[in-house]
């Protein structure tokens with residue numbers, strides 16, 4: 001089912017050509033209110049490529065508590081049985097845990113780290129909230145890949161996200177190497193909306209989170225965009241951070257190495273871009289896939305609340 005007034009028609013019966021996006025990539029141009037830590041070079045690079053890579057954004061030790069928390073979560077049988085846990089289609093191991101920012105204060109605080117939130121507000125030109133958060137795990141030798149897709153194509157067609165005004169932050173909880181299935185992106189692909197063929201069945205998410213079959217662009221379009229922009233797979237130590245625009249085409253390979261690949265994703269959506277009716281299905285997806293109730297604008301957290309409470313001016317951020 002496709003609305004004929006849909007500005008981003010997809011999940012069609014017949015192929016339609018890609019078209020150039022009309023939404024800005026950086027939404028805060030010439031608005032002083034949303035100035036942030038990104039300089040013009042970074043803003044232009046994000047505009048050109050559709051992503052920014054920050055190797056070693058946090059030091060690796062900072063990632064340990066997240067792993068400890070995940071091990072605790074794995075003991076929570078009720079959580080392990082919930083729909084928020086997606087298992088690998090081949091091995092049955094945990095592939096994704098959705099709603100991390102609501103399961104863990106640690107993760108929730110991270111979404112409000114001023115250095116990340118400052119960049120995101122600058123890119124989206126508004127207050128923001130968390131549309132979706134997840135951990136994607138790829139165990140050694142097993143973790144399956146994801147086919148090429150635009151997250152916006154799914155979030156628009158299945159969640160009713162109106163415009164391209166969201167950004168994903170992906171934090172590497174483990175080293176991301178060329179061997180363990182790092183995220184691959186096609187620079188510049190975010191400048192085109194690529195309609196996809198294949199109608200969306202109800203409850204598609206029960207399968208699509210295991211393997212992306214719908215919302216995968218035709219190979220000739222993928223080839224055209226990759227010929228233009230190439231393919232990049234940023235690699236780096238645990239603690240590295242990627243920001244990628246909601247419409248940037250991305251995929252990842254199977255993990256063929258003995259080492260795990262675990263990434264935390266949290267998706268920021270503009271408060272001016274809240275979800276409406278899905279464009280390609282009759283039913284809304286669950287809250288943990290697309291927030292509709294909990295859309296409170298995020299406030300930056302004090303990095304050192306214990307100091308602030310003692311009236312001590314917290315130190316400026318040192319790279320921790």
Ligand code: 6CS
Pocket residue numbers: 132134146149151154155208209212289
């Ligand atoms: O359907 C979704 O929301 C998820 N699917 C993929 C393959 N990436 C974005 C998101 O986690």
Ligand code: FE
Pocket residue numbers: 149150151250
């Ligand atoms: Fe994705």
